[in-house]
Amino acid sequence: MANDLALSVKDLKTFFYTNKRCNKALNGVSFEIRKGKTLGVVGESGCGKSVTASSIMQLLPRLSRIEEGSITYHSERGDIRIDELERDGAEMRSIRGEEIAMIFQDPMTALNPVYSVGFQIGEALQYHTDLTKKQRGERVIELLTAMGIPSPGERAKQFPHNYSGGMRQRAMIAMAMSCNPKILIADEPTTALDVTIQAQIFNLMNKLKSENDTAIMLITHDMGVIAELADDVAVMYMGNIVEAGTVDDVLRRPQHPYTRALLDSIPILGRGRDQDIKSIRGATPDPYERPKGCQFAPRCDFATDACEVMPTEEAVTDTHRVMCHRYKEIFENA
Amino acid sequence: MLTFILRRILITIPMLLIISFLVYLGLELTPGDAVSHMISPDLTNTVTEEQMAAMRESLGLDKSFIERYWSWLTHIVQGDFGHSLSGGVAISTIVLDRLPATLELSIFALVFSTIIGCVLGLLSALKRGSATDSALTVVGMLGVSIPEFFFGLVAILIFALNLGWLPVGGRLLPSYDSYWDHFPNIILPGLVLSLMMTAGVMRYARSAMLDSLSREFIRTARAKGLPQWRIILYHAFRVALTPVVVLIGFRLPTLIGGSVIIEAVFQWPGIGLEFIGAVRGSDYPLVMSIALLSVLAVLLASLIVDVLTAMIDPRVRLG
Numbered sequence: 001m002a003n004d005l006a007l008s009v010k011d012l013k014t015f016f017y018t019n020k021r022c023n024k025a026l027n028g029v030s031f032e033i034r035k036g037k038t039l040g041v042v043g044e045s046g047c048g049k050s051v052t053a054s055s056i057m058q059l060l061p062r063l064s065r066i067e068e069g070s071i072t073y074h075s076e077r078g079d080i081r082i083d084e085l086e087r088d089g090a091e092m093r094s095i096r097g098e099e100i101a102m103i104f105q106d107p108m109t110a111l112n113p114v115y116s117v118g119f120q121i122g123e124a125l126q127y128h129t130d131l132t133k134k135q136r137g138e139r140v141i142e143l144l145t146a147m148g149i150p151s152p153g154e155r156a157k158q159f160p161h162n163y164s165g166g167m168r169q170r171a172m173i174a175m176a177m178s179c180n181p182k183i184l185i186a187d188e189p190t191t192a193l194d195v196t197i198q199a200q201i202f203n204l205m206n207k208l209k210s211e212n213d214t215a216i217m218l219i220t221h222d223m224g225v226i227a228e229l230a231d232d233v234a235v236m237y238m239g240n241i242v243e244a245g246t247v248d249d250v251l252r253r254p255q256h257p258y259t260r261a262l263l264d265s266i267p268i269l270g271r272g273r274d275q276d277i278k279s280i281r282g283a284t285p286d287p288y289e290r291p292k293g294c295q296f297a298p299r300c301d302f303a304t305d306a307c308e309v310m311p312t313e314e315a316v317t318d319t320h321r322v323m324c325h326r327y328k329e330i331f332e333n334a
Numbered sequence: 335m336l337t338f339i340l341r342r343i344l345i346t347i348p349m350l351l352i353i354s355f356l357v358y359l360g361l362e363l364t365p366g367d368a369v370s371h372m373i374s375p376d377l378t379n380t381v382t383e384e385q386m387a388a389m390r391e392s393l394g395l396d397k398s399f400i401e402r403y404w405s406w407l408t409h410i411v412q413g414d415f416g417h418s419l420s421g422g423v424a425i426s427t428i429v430l431d432r433l434p435a436t437l438e439l440s441i442f443a444l445v446f447s448t449i450i451g452c453v454l455g456l457l458s459a460l461k462r463g464s465a466t467d468s469a470l471t472v473v474g475m476l477g478v479s480i481p482e483f484f485f486g487l488v489a490i491l492i493f494a495l496n497l498g499w500l501p502v503g504g505r506l507l508p509s510y511d512s513y514w515d516h517f518p519n520i521i522l523p524g525l526v527l528s529l530m531m532t533a534g535v536m537r538y539a540r541s542a543m544l545d546s547l548s549r550e551f552i553r554t555a556r557a558k559g560l561p562q563w564r565i566i567l568y569h570a571f572r573v574a575l576t577p578v579v580v581l582i583g584f585r586l587p588t589l590i591g592g593s594v595i596i597e598a599v600f601q602w603p604g605i606g607l608e609f610i611g612a613v614r615g616s617d618y619p620l621v622m623s624i625a626l627l628s629v630l631a632v633l634l635a636s637l638i639v640d641v642l643t644a645m646i647d648p649r650v651r652l653g
Contacts, residue, residue, distance in 0.1 A: 059556055088562055097559030104554065112551040113649055114572050124558045159648040175558065 005074050006183050006215035007033040007056065007100075012069035012083075014048075014055045023287045025051045027239040028069070030313070033183060033232075036213040038205075040230030040247075042220060042262070044284060047236040049219045053185045056217075057102055058087045075099060075182070098128040101176035105188040107168035111160040117144075118156030121175045128179045143174040147204060166197035170204065177208055184208070185217045190225070202229055223266050227251055235259045238284065238295035241313075245320035255322040257330060258296045294325070302330050335644070342640055346633050353629045354410070358403045361618050415623040420615050425623045428608060433590070435505055436604030439597070440589040442524040447531035448582055454532070455539025455578075456571065462544065470536065477533025486526045486599035493522060503601035523600040527593055531585060538581045542574035549573070576647050583639030587631035 014026040026048045033039045041049050054060045056071055071082040073095065085092040104110040112120060121143060122136045131139060137156075144152035147170040160168055169189060176184055186205065190198040206229065208214055218229060226233055226247065233250040235243045235258065243256040254260045264278040282299040285291055291298055297307040306325045315321045324330075390396050394405065409416065415425035458470045494502040500522050546552070547570045555569045590605065597606035605624060612620035644650045 057557055059553060088556075093559040093561060095559070096557055102557045104550065104557075106550065109550040110554045112555070112569050112573065114647055115568075116648075120554075123555075123560060127559055127561075161649050172554075175554075 004034050005032050006035045007074065007217075008070075008072045009052070009056070010070045010072070012052070012055060012071060013067040014051055014060065014064060015067050016051075016061070016064040018063060021288050024290070025064070025239055025287070026055065029236075029239070029241050030069075031234050031241060031244060033215045033217055035182075035215050036209060037231040038209060038216040038218055038229050039232045039234060040218050040220060040226040041234050041236060042223060042226055043236035044221065046284060046287070048239045049221075049236055050187055051239075052236075053102065053187050053217065053219055056082065056185060057096060057100060058082065058085065058092050059096075059102075060087075073100065073183075094128070097124050097176075097181070098179045099181055100183045100185065101179070101181035102185040102187065103169070103172045103176045103189050106192045107165060107172050108160075108192065110172060111168060113160055116157050116159055117163065117171045121156075121171065121178055124175055124178045139178070140174075143178055144171070146177075147171070147174045148200070149174075165193050166200060169193060169197070169201055173201070173204060173208075177212070177214075180212055181214060183215045183217065185219070187219045188221070189218075191220075198225075205229070223251070223263060235262070238287070238290065240295060240323060242296065242324070243320075243322045245316070249317065249320040253316075253320070255316055255320070255327040255330075256296075256324050257300045257302050257327075261299075294323075302326055335641075338644065339637075339641055342637050346637060349633060350630065351407075354407060354626055355403065357622050357625055357629075358406060361622055362399060364616075364618060410623075410626070416619045418612075418620045419617045425620055428620065429605065429623065429627065432603060432605045432608050435602060436597070436606065437589060439520060439523055439527065439602055439604060440593070442520060443528035443531055443593075444582070444585060444589070446524065446528040447535055447585075450528070451532040451535025452539050452578065455536040456543055456566075458536065458540040459543035459547065460566065470540075474533045474537045474540075477529055478537065482526065482530055482593070482595045483599050485529070486523070486596060489522055489526050490599070503599075505603050523596050523602050526600075527596045535578060535581060539574065539578050542577045543570060546570045546573040572646075576643055579642050579646060580639055583635050583642060584632075586635035586638060587628060590627055590631040 008030075009032070010030050012026050012029045013024065016023040016025050029048070029052060031039065031041075041052065043049050051060070051064075055066055060066070066083045069083070073080045073082050075095075080091075080095070082092070082095070085095075111117065118137070118140045121140045125131055125136045125139055129136075140156050141152045144155055149155050149167060149170055155163075155167075160171075163171060173189075184205075189205075190201050193201065202225070205216060205218075209216055218225070220226060230247050233243075233245060233247055234241045235250065235256065237258050243250055243254065243259045250259060251263070254263055258280075261278065261280045265280060267275060267277050280299055285295070285298065293308040293310050294300070294303070297303040300307070304326065309325075311323050311325045313321050313323050314327070316327070387396070394402065397405075406416070413426060415429070417424055418428060454470055458467045458474075461467050490502055493500050501519050503519070503523070505516055505519055547566075551573075552565060552569055555565045560569075593604075594606035594609055596602065597604045598610050601607065605627075609621070609624045611617075612624065
């Protein structure tokens with residue numbers, strides 16, 4: 001079992017500090033990413049999806065810290081505790097970009113405007129491989145070709161502002177894939193792009209996954225994307241994973257009231273205009289004044305006094321776990 | 335790129351024409367003319383109106399304003415700036431005589447302030463919020479806000495008069511054998527002038543650096559696993575360079591026009607000092623020529639800034 005894993009995160013707590021207040025952005029998060037599989041992480045804005053990604057990459061802002069828990073990268077050289085590495089130390093830098101790579105939400109701002117795309121892709125190769133300058137140039141063109149960028153030789157010399165949005169994201173993926181990473185973290189890679197471009201990017205990611213056996217952590221707030229691409233799903237709410245399991249587990253047999261509410265709030269194409277879309281009542285709480293117990297309780301239709309206490313994670317099946325006091329009763333009534 | 339530069343030069347020409355016209359118009363509006371300056375005040379009573387008119391005619395002053403402007407302009411284009419009213423020396427000779435001193439001082443200050451300003455600004459941005467940053471911020475604000483002449487006078491008082499380390503002012507003295515003998519003379523005016531410039535460059539470099547460090551491509555660079563120095567110098571500083579280059583570029587005119595105040599305070603025999611003398615002595619042809627030269631320098635500097643910006647930032651459209 002452990003051999004299939006690319007990365008395990010155990011009880012991770014990452015806190016942000018501002019003006020002597022503390023935002024418990026991640027409050028005990030555990031999950032695994034399997035080799036060659038896609039883990040989809042869904043949740044509303046501010047639920048801690050991106051913080052999880054930044055914690056893994058050790059790219060957290062200065063005033064934040066991993067307080068507890070562990071991030072273990074199962075490399076070929078043995079397990080590496082990422083959370084124990086120095087943030088910008090040599091070891092962490094050699095993992096970043098080479099073994100764990102990341103693509104970002106907005107390709108418009110994620111590329112440096114004053115350097116050519118080829119140069120920026122080549123930079124990763126320069127620091128992680130022994131290739132000569134000429135070989136790097138060839139590899140860059142190879143990568144751009146693989147990403148389906150036309151006339152890659154000329155494109156490599158161009159600057160990000162000469163690229164369209166979709167092409168920039170493909171260039172970002174080329175950069176991330178340049179050193180054949182074991183894990184690719186994609187933080188909402190298509191949110192800033194046209195829907196038509198989305199499909200292209202996802203096809204590309206799927207191809208990379210099957211060809212290079214790359215494990216992917218796909219962060220999104222789009223359930224449709226999850227259904228399409230993910231093998232495993234983790235649903236996050238206010239710094240906790242409230243439900244996790246395989247795609248079938250979570251999308252077909254949702255246990256947590258939040259997951260259900262989330263699924264109910266998506267309009268379905270083809271059902272016409274009169275479909276019953278349920279919005280989730282209330283708003284996400286202020287991260288500095290969180291509810292005492294279950295974070296979702298104030299917005300939950302099934303909340304009782306018992307929910308004043310933080311629920312623990314319970315296994316529904318071997319692959320499916322949920323964080324709710326009442327999931328059994330609710331599930332029976334449904 | 336070449337067509338871009340050519341086009342920029344072509345735009346510069348009509349601007350120069352308009353400004354030269356305004357400068358000439360300014361002279362026209364001042365009271366008195368060349369003749370009234372040529373006649374010594376003691377003789378005003380003895381010279382008759384007819385004699386004055388004859389002089390005007392011989393100098394071509396009786397022609398229309400446009401005709402005179404045209405003749406002035408055509409001479410200038412041929413490099414003939416006319417003669418100074420006091421002494422009758424050719425203006426081009428005066429300017430060429432004064433230019434080395436001004437260039438020497440300005441290049442010293444420009445190079446010094448650019449290097450030190452960028453380094454300190456970078457340091458300040460990287461150590462944001464630290465004691466170093468606060469200290470540099472205070473020094474920078476003082477540097478920007480204290481007037482040059484005050485700073486210059488205080489420097490003379492302390493280093494020249496009280497401590498006696500450096501000469502009070504002046505440049506080449508008769509007793510100097512070699513060019514390098516006058517080096518102590520340049521230290522005080524050079525440093526005072528550069529400290530003013532350094533403060534500005536530092537403040538600009540700091541804020542541009544903070545801005546570019548907070549951009550998303552820095553996170554991308556970190557995610558690639560690049561070492562810190564490369565992220566700072568290659569990714570952040572390169573982007574921060576554009577506003578700093580613009581600032582430094584607009585300091586370029588001091589190379590020719592000189593710093594009037596500093597040159598006056600330190601009696602540095604450059605173009606700035608000459609300019610003050612010309613204004614005091616109502617030597618209008620000289621004032622006009624220096625003003626026109628400064629304008630030319632400003633236009634050239636803005637051309638250089640445009641070209642440099644286009645070279646540094648590929649997003650600038652060459653059109």
